[in-house]
Amino acid sequence: MMRISKFTVGILVSMILLSIFFTNVVNLLSTHAENTDDFAKDNFLKLTDTHENLMWFIQITDIHISIFRDPLRITEFKEFCHYTINTIRPSVVLASGDLTDAKTKDSIGSEQYEDEWRHYRDILKEARIQEKTLWLDIRGNHDNFNVADFKSKQNFFTNYSIQGKKNPRSYRYQMRKRNNLYTFIGIDACLEPGPRRPFNFVGILDDLEVNELNSLIQQTENSPNNYTVFFGHFPTSCIITPGHESVRDMIGKHKEGMVYVCGHLHRLGGLVPKMYTLQKAGFLELELGDWKDNRVYRMLAIDHGLLSFTDIQHREWPVVLITNPKHALFVNPARENLDIMKNSTHVRILAFSLSRIDFVKIKIDNGSWMHCKRVKGPLFVAPWDPENYLHGLHKIEVHIKDVEGRTKSISQPFSLDGTRLSFGLLAKFILMTSASVLFKSLFFVMLAVTVFPLIIVRYMHELVAAGKIVKPRLRRSCWFNWLKKMWIMSTVDRIFWPIVLYPIYLAIGPWSIGYIIEDHVGAVFAWGIFVNGAYLPGAFTYVYGFIQLFTFQVPVSLIMITAVGFRFHDLNAKPGRKLSWKKKACLHLAFTLLFAMQVSMAYMFWLAYGTMAFILGPLRTWSLVLAAILYYQSFHLPESCLRKASDIWHVSSDVSINEPSASPLTKAN
Structure with missing residues (x-):
């Protein structure tokens, strides 16, 4: 029998260990949803050219209002609350944390400054924001720097935010539009107490908050016409739940939970401008770039049970979002009935601008341009035959122009047979690990x-x-x-x-x-x-x-x-x-x-x-x-x-x- 040297044995053991390691990493970063039951198949709405079963909303995050640096943050946030909200008129605005900067003048220390919170409150009040939309704000780690507890004199969130007095931590808000119920669940994972920086980067859901979140989820109706959006400041990778199931599992077990939107990571300093993934628990997780330096916000729409979104640069007009057919990268069979797209009769587009829209036209693959008609408000539609696009990936292009000459052109891939695209590896690693x-x-x-x-x-x-x-x-x-x-x-x-x-x-x-x-x-x-x-x-x-x-x-x-x-x-x-x-x-x-x-x-x-x-x-x-x-x-x-x-x-x-x-x-x- 041939003798095997210690070196050979070491090489074999190393290869086995490396194989196990890489297998675990690949399994961890897999975007194949575990919850693949057919509950979404029951949610079938005939998608035509009507304005029904459509709702859109906005997310803004990491505003970082500061009294020491970059006064344009405040100036342009005022513009956002006046012009952007007036133009898009979203049903809901999700302000997902770090509303204020809370950093000292030297940018090293951390302290809650009441003047920053006054700026935040006064801007919303001056814009009459509560008369225009439902503003759902929640704390970020900066809003919790140096805050001992809710009774602390430093806890300005409770007095100066829209939701703070009624909902100081995690909460739920529901709104009904005809036969559809839209549920928004805010997850507050801020530390309690909240230390000064830098030891306040990772969020924690303690026993009390885990029980509260589970209660909010359990109270939410499980039905084909209920669409639930989770939002919070920290990505799920930055939330720990000692002794409990992970926050991903808590979100994933709610069958109507379509998406979790968050902020906090600021595009990782520009390294990952598109930080999106599909979690194995069955929901999309979308991190939004910050307002602080990048001045971006996000518009999302739920159209006949299909979730679509686009990230937008402030002052960029027109704004356009294709809701049918939706982007192939974000198709989620575990939460959406994809037969809706296959059986739809019209391409559907939301278009907004500071001036009246002059025209919207579309082109699919190498076909000819086709003009869309306005149905109501921002909804534009054009008839199409999905039978022509049942196999593989296709591309839809949209060109839009308003009466003052502003133009915007976008394109996106779509698929009707389940053909998938891959999320960025770094984005998946950041959002899917711990x-x-x-x-x-x-x-x-x-x-x-x-x-x-x-x-x-x-x-x-x-x-x-x-x-x-x-x-x-x-x-x-x-x-x-x-x-x-x-x-x-x-x-x-x-x-x-x-x-x-x-x-x-x-x-x-x-x-x-x-x-x-x-x-x-x-x-x-x-x-x-x-x-x-x-x-x-x-x-x-x-x-x-x-x-x-x-x-x-x-x-x-x-x-x-x-x-x-x-x-x-x-x-x-x-x-x-x-x-x-x-x-x-x-x-x-x-x-x-x-x-x-x-x-x-x-x-x-x-x-x-x-x-x-x-x-x-x-x-x-x-x-x-x-x-x-x-x-x-x-x-x-x-x-x-x-x-x-x-x-x-x-x-x-x-x-x-x-x-x-x-x-x-x-x-x-």
Whole structure:
């Protein structure tokens, strides 16, 4: 029987583990809905050219009204409330959080400013918004910065928002139009209490809020003519539900839940301008770009049970939305009866502009242009025969012009046989994974990278010193030099143990103690925050810890390895050798830059959480003291501290440039 080497076994095991990992990732990011029963088939409405069974609404998010920066946010938000709402006349407006900015003038600290909330209230009041539409607003994490509880003087949402007094947290609103019931369920996942930034990035549904949300869902009628829209600030990937089913499962079990719309991620800084996906639980999740920097809003329509939407740049006119046939990417068989499109008699388009619409015309595939007729309000229709487009993907184009010469042209793919398009991989990853799990993984992987190599090398040294294994023989290379330096540093107890134990402490002990919220002293750990008698499970704290390990702990370890290695060879160098000032400057440059960066981060932490948190701060402040002490010691180590290393790496067997043929450390033994 052929013998299988350990290397081959290792390769096979690695391939199996990688296969399992990638299989799980592919399964996680699959947009094939699990809830594929045929309940939607019962909801069949004949789609013709009538104005019935049609409702449209708007979403706006991350307004970030600020008294310190970008006054155009306020000016253009006024325009939106006056001109956009007057023109589109939506049945509902969903304002999905971060209504105000709540950041200090230096953009580092966080505080609720009443003047920002007054701006928000006054704009809505001046525009008579409640006379024009149903305005459903909900809190975002910025609206909850530094808010201890609902009775807090900092909780301005309850007094200055439209829904705050009646619905301070999650709530439901229903409206009936003829035979159709439209339900809007707002999900408030803000932390309670709400700490200052940055530990307020991930939302949490506690026991009380999970029960409330389940109650709202259970009270919602399950019927073919009930269409439910969920909205909130945080994407589902940024909401944790400790000890309960996920928020995705809660939304998914409601069979009429068509979509969850949210904000918060701001298009990920422009990296993902279209952050959409179809969750496996059976509903669409659509993150909307912010008003703060991008000035976008979203118009959605439910037309005979089919959900369509478009994201629109402020001041962009005309606005057009094709509701039949709907975009192929957003077809959802688990929540929509697609036979409605197959049996429809007309293409249906919503068109809006500041002036009267002059014409709307369409073209399908390579066919000729066909003019649409206005039915009522913004609805334009044109007859078509779906039988001509039953197979594969097709394209519909729309061109619109108003009487003042403004034009708009759009096109979108559609399919009547279920042919699907794929969502962007990055968008799916962001919306379908768990931010909390990802953050924890990053932290503990970086913790392992920081600690385990040093421990392994230390253990190897013990085995070599005991004669149980032979010292590794490696070719002269950069890797060899680094292994040797790491080995030498691992034998110096006064350097090794602080370097190894400090990152382990960050995973266990408190990072800081200070005023986390208003006048309430709290303690921050990697795994959670204790403040005002409450425990907030760790989530974004792991990102903070990852950044500390990656930007400070790892470089400090590398610098200490280099410094101890330099000291080891310096003691073995010829007597009287001196470095030039240029070499000394280069030698200390890396630590100087790293130390300066950490000082600036400690200073920002002080601005965010105050003097107590700065002084009682092992994460930022104490790490500076520890690094300075270790760095000084590494260049002034006595010979006795390096004898263990000299016993193994004595120069006679490892001759290198500037190393003598015999080691003073060896002689000292």
